[in-house]
Amino acid sequence: MSWTRSARAVLAFSLLVLLHYTIRPFLGWRTPVDFLVIAVLLSAVRVRPGAAALIGFCTGLVADSLTPSAFGSGALAMTAVGAAASWLKAVFFADNVVLHGFFFFVGKWAFDIVYVTAERRMHGVELATQILLWSPLSAAATAVAGVVLLLMLRPVLEPQAA
Amino acid sequence: MARAVRSGTRVDTVLLVACCVMALLATVLPLNLREAIAGGLRRTVVAPLVSLQEQAVRGRSAFLSRDATTSRLDSIALRNMQLAKLETENERLRGLLGLGRELQWGFVSAEALRIADIGEEHSRTLTVGSRVGVEPKTPVVAPEGLVGMVRTVDPNSSIAILWSHSDFAASAMSADRSAYGIVYPHLSESGRDAEIPPERYLMEMRGVAFRSALKPGTLIVTSGLGGVYPAGIPIGTVLGELRTSEGWARTYLVRPAVRPPDVSNVIVLLPKRIQGQSLERVWRSATSADSAARHIAAAGDSIARRAAADSVRAAEAAAARRGADSVSGQPVQPAATKPAAADTARRPKGRADTTRPAPRKPDAPRPGAQR
Numbered sequence: 001m002s003w004t005r006s007a008r009a010v011l012a013f014s015l016l017v018l019l020h021y022t023i024r025p026f027l028g029w030r031t032p033v034d035f036l037v038i039a040v041l042l043s044a045v046r047v048r049p050g051a052a053a054l055i056g057f058c059t060g061l062v063a064d065s066l067t068p069s070a071f072g073s074g075a076l077a078m079t080a081v082g083a084a085a086s087w088l089k090a091v092f093f094a095d096n097v098v099l100h101g102f103f104f105f106v107g108k109w110a111f112d113i114v115y116v117t118a119e120r121r122m123h124g125v126e127l128a129t130q131i132l133l134w135s136p137l138s139a140a141a142t143a144v145a146g147v148v149l150l151l152m153l154r155p156v157l158e159p160q161a162a
Numbered sequence: 163m164a165r166a167v168r169s170g171t172r173v174d175t176v177l178l179v180a181c182c183v184m185a186l187l188a189t190v191l192p193l194n195l196r197e198a199i200a201g202g203l204r205r206t207v208v209a210p211l212v213s214l215q216e217q218a219v220r221g222r223s224a225f226l227s228r229d230a231t232t233s234r235l236d237s238i239a240l241r242n243m244q245l246a247k248l249e250t251e252n253e254r255l256r257g258l259l260g261l262g263r264e265l266q267w268g269f270v271s272a273e274a275l276r277i278a279d280i281g282e283e284h285s286r287t288l289t290v291g292s293r294v295g296v297e298p299k300t301p302v303v304a305p306e307g308l309v310g311m312v313r314t315v316d317p318n319s320s321i322a323i324l325w326s327h328s329d330f331a332a333s334a335m336s337a338d339r340s341a342y343g344i345v346y347p348h349l350s351e352s353g354r355d356a357e358i359p360p361e362r363y364l365m366e367m368r369g370v371a372f373r374s375a376l377k378p379g380t381l382i383v384t385s386g387l388g389g390v391y392p393a394g395i396p397i398g399t400v401l402g403e404l405r406t407s408e409g410w411a412r413t414y415l416v417r418p419a420v421r422p423p424d425v426s427n428v429i430v431l432l433p434k435r436i437q438g439q440s441l442e443r444v445w446r447s448a449t450s451a452d453s454a455a456r457h458i459a460a461a462g463d464s465i466a467r468r469a470a471a472d473s474v475r476a477a478e479a480a481a482a483r484r485g486a487d488s489v490s491g492q493p494v495q496p497a498a499t500k501p502a503a504a505d506t507a508r509r510p511k512g513r514a515d516t517t518r519p520a521p522r523k524p525d526a527p528r529p530g531a532q533r
Contacts, residue, residue: 021211025218026225050177057181064188065203066212071196072188079181083174118189 008156009046013039016149017059031137033145036063037108040078042150042157044085056082070119077114081107097147104146108139251426257305258427264444268435270294274302274309274322274428284327284347284422286310290430291318299390301431307396307419307445308332308384309428320430324422325397326363334367334397335385341374342385343367345397348415363423365398365416372412376400382416383442392431394442 016039024032040059044052060078064071085107112135116122122130150157188196204212258271274286290296292315300312302322310324323330326347334345348364367382380400386393398416406413431441 017211018214021214022218025215026222028219028222048174050174053174053178053181057185060185061188062203062208062211065200065208066215068193068197068200070189071191071200072185075188076182076185079178079185083178083181118186 005046009043012153012156013043015153016042017062029141031134031141034108034111034138034142035145036078037081037111037142038104038146038149040082041085041104041107041146042153044082045089047086049083049086052082052086053079056080070115070121073115073118076118077111080114081111084110097151100150101143101147105136105139105143108142109135112138254305254424254427258429261303261305261429261444265429265431265435265441268432269429270296270432271427271429274425277321284324285313286322286324286425286428288312288320288322288428288430289318291316291320293317295432295434296320296430297433300433301391301395301436302428303395303431304420304425304428307398308391309420309425311390312430322428322430324425325365325418325420326422332391332397333385333387334382335393336374336376336400337381337383341370341376342387343370343411343414345382345416363418363421364401365418366404367400367414367416368411370412370414372410374412376403376412376414378402392436392441394445396445 016035020035020039024035027033036059040052040056043055047055056078057075059082060073060075063078064074067074085103088103113131116127116130116135188199191199262269262271270290272288272290274288277283277285277287288296288302296312296315298312298315302309302312308325310322310327310330312320312322314321325332325345328347328349330347332345333342335342345365345367348366367376370376378400382397382400384391384393384395384397396419398418401415401417404413404415
């Protein structure tokens with residue numbers, strides 16, 4: 001990956017992190033859009049699985065610093081999602097909006113499952129409700145936002161060859 | 163090539179495993195250690211993001227409370243508007259009380275209700291009638307001056323015409339008695355003279371002798387001629403002369419003392435009170451008592467407050483004396499000719515703790531005057 005592409009990818013990543021800490025708390029939805037997951041997924045498909053795992057771990061650790069009771073859960077979930085996305089990057093090469101949306105959906109849902117499981121705070125019905133109701137809804141919102149952002153950031157992320 | 167790929171895969175696996183192990187370790191760390199690490203991150207790397215998040219949350223709260231804030235502001239503004247109305251009403255009622263105190267007897271206070279019918283905007287229904295002694299052609303006054311005249315009377319209510327009614331007319335004179343005339347409502351909505359601005363509620367003083375020239379600002383009061391209105395009730399002030407075709411008399415445009423839209427509470431002078439008595443001093447005293455009362459309210463220092471209270475007491479005592487004099491039939495001594503007011507007489511001379519200058523003697527040189 002050239003320096004220009006790396007710089008653009010870092011710029012897009014930073015933008016998504018900013019959105020996560022501005023738009024998301026401002027909207028305050030019950031099923032929030034997870035811009036950090038979108039950022040990790042978009043970065044992971046551009047690097048090797050090891051680097052993707054590292055990016056996911058660092059991003060998750062940053063997110064965990066605001067929730068000390070679940071410290072480490074976000075890092076573990078982000079590591080898993082980042083590594084898996086990097087290994088499955090071939091799917092992302094398909095220039096299909098619906099497929100991109102599906103992978104954002106799966107990525108966010110997988111993140112939530114790993115997160116709530118590692119967090120060990122929810123049990124029984126509450127856990128099931130979270131995993132089967134709120135997480136899919138949040139994943140759907142994230143998928144829609146991810147597709148929109150991907151279309152908007154395409155000129156930055158995939159510049160046309162001269 | 164194959165070795166490189168294998169080596170890369172091994173590095174990836176090692177990194178992945180290392181990250182997973184570190185994340186799992188983080189989940190099982192003691193709470194104080196987790197809090198220490200999270201706090202360190204929050205104070206360093208994540209600090210700008212935490213700040214952004216706080217601002218976003220604050221922005222959301224402000225956005226959500228926008229409607230509530232707007233409605234609260236609206237209700238405060240509404241309450242303020244009502245307060246201004248209440249203040250005005252309070253001021254009017256206070257003026258009415260002052261006038262009642264000066265009149266002392268022979269009057270009834272009433273509420274003047276607006277008649278909703280079309281064409282009746284120059285009449286008011288009064289909440290008093292013949293049961294309290296109100297009769298037709300009884301004058302209706304306000305603290306500012308003449309309002310109008312009672313036209314029809316029922317036992318518990320009566321209808322009065324305002325001075326703006328086309329049937330209204332009152333014998334009037336200048337306050338210094340130098341000019342006499344008849345006051346009518348000025349029915350044209352604009353001044354006939356180009357120098358006089360158009361205004362809705364104005365009066366005309368007609369039939370003033372040609373030799374009697376009135377300056378703008380001259381006070382016009384009722385003259386007492388005709389027997390309906392007692393002398394001395396303020397009617398208005400001269401705005402200017404109107405050009406008419408009559409060559410033997412002058413007509414003046416008069417700004418009324420009472421504006422019809424402001425008429426809400428009035429005093430009806432009963433017939434026994436108006437028989438041949440001048441009310442000139444009543445309005446003069448009411449004005450001075452009112453200004454003294456205002457002085458009390460506005461006075462910031464205790465000395466000024468005491469002096470103002472003395473003035474009010476002196477004015478009230480003078481009014482009481484006048485009332486007693488009028489009852490006994492003795493001629494009333496004008497307030498202006500009474501000895502020095504008690505407040506000035508009582509004031510200690512040359513007090514060190516006052517910043518107010520001592521009263522200047524008439525023959526004493528003016529401070530700062532050149533010799």
